[in-house]
Amino acid sequence: MILSKAEVEHVAKLAQLKLKDEEVERYLKQLSEIIDYNMSLLGQVKTDDVDPTAQVTGLETVVREDEPRPSLSQEEVLKNASQKENGYFITKAVLGE
């Protein structure tokens, strides 16, 4: 297995997912297979002379003028919110205050 159980639990915690033990086992197997397969493909590519990048467009230094434009209306902004009140989004408090 390419991943450890601890790594799966860590990723679940980062994603704020509460997994049962059998789920951790299931995802451990699935995630390991996915990563293993992808790594095996990537391993075949010769990248010795290629710089790391996160860009594919070749663009650089793209900026815009500091010019304000109208925003969405408050109504539009909150349209998809499952809970709202007085113009605010509402969520369960993450800090137990």
Add this chain to the structure above:
Amino acid sequence: MKYDVIIGLEVHVQLKTRSKMFCSCSAGFWNEPPNTHVCPVCLGLPGALPVANQEAVKSALKVGFALNGQTLRQSKFDRKHYFYPDLPKGYQISQYDLPFSVGGWVEVDGARIGITRAHLEEDTGKLIHVNGQSLIDFNRGGIPLMEIVSQPDIRSPEESRLYGQKIQQIVRYLGVSDADMEKGSLRIDANISLQPQGKWKVKKDRVVALKGYTLNPKVEVKNMNSFRSVERALTYEVERQLQTLSAGGKIDQETRGWLENKGVTVKQRTKELAPDYRYFPEPDLPPFVFDPKDLKKIREEIPELPDEKINRFVREYALEAKKAQIITSSKELADWYEEAVVAYAQTEKPGADYEHIDSKKAEIVYNWVSGELLRRLNENQTSFSASLITPAQLAQLLYLIDKNEVSSSTAKEVFAEMFRTGQDPQKIVSEKGLKQVSDVERLRETVREVINLNPKPVADVASGKAEAKGFLIGQVMKLTQGRANPGLVSKILDEELK
């Protein structure tokens, strides 16, 4: 055991742009209804494309230069991931390994405090916690925010405050931020630890233990909402850690919040996150490659900064360093002062330039500005920009004193009127009849009257008591409502008492 106090500060400064960092929502969100300055980009809706605000990037570069930092040839934005409701995207666009400015220093009261880096990011939304719920307002989300990280070079709570104030002063001189702690446009977090003297050093921006010794953990202090509370909170924290360590206790590595009302720091509940931000380059924002010519142009736009101004005032005006520091506390004040000094010099020598300013004149202007003007501005809670009196008018008033047209005590009265109305001193003097009495015959009459009314002091003067003469001069001033020329009065008094 003797301990060193080791403090590093993170200062966040909101940049004063018209629009947000990565979208065109108006950045003027102060006191606006919630979620009215929000668009698909700052709300993190799928498919929205962030584009960097050119003005914010320019301001960030200026801050870097002003902090003596280095601009890298290439810079980029990265995604910093964490789940918290103040971030709609699940990540914050920030800068990781290639920030806009690296290294640098500022001088604080003679000590050089190192700067690790200064980077640009987006501010988060605002949360209001009530009854187990959080209300979210994303108006602040996406406001350009600079984070300035100091080296662990700060050695006391007082130095922490001074450092924060220095950063505030610099960004205000640059005109890139209001840097107002009460409004949250400048925010300070501190990392503080106590280590035994001689058992640690700073290596590659970090405090490391010398051989055979383990560091005491550092504590992060948050929620300090004024410079005063920075100093208070850290003073409290030094004392708390000192007591714990002295009693053989251990310091926990934790985040503590300052409670202003109670004057204590308390352990803050953390966000219960794994400390793993999984930074990676922001694919939606192409990297920045700076043309040295553009950088040079930006550097040239930086105004004279406080330290340079202090040095110049000391050099050119022979002003004491302490006074130069006070008069340069804000750019507006320093500019006002300097304009008045030059205008005053030109009352006698039209066309007088900076290099030929009489230091006595510079000193006189200093006394009026730091005394009368600042006092009245404070009393009236008026800002410089709203003040009615101009530097040229102060110079005219000082000229009237020099020409003996008004006595210095009357001049204060005239100044008060100028401050209140913005009128020229000449006009006030002539309309209120405040012109100094230099008419010898008129003054002689008054002097004689005073001599007749005060036989005892007169006798005292005769027996050599100098303070009795001062009293008699004072009586003449009183009878002339302070308008007599004191030098002249003294001379006439000598003649009459011979």
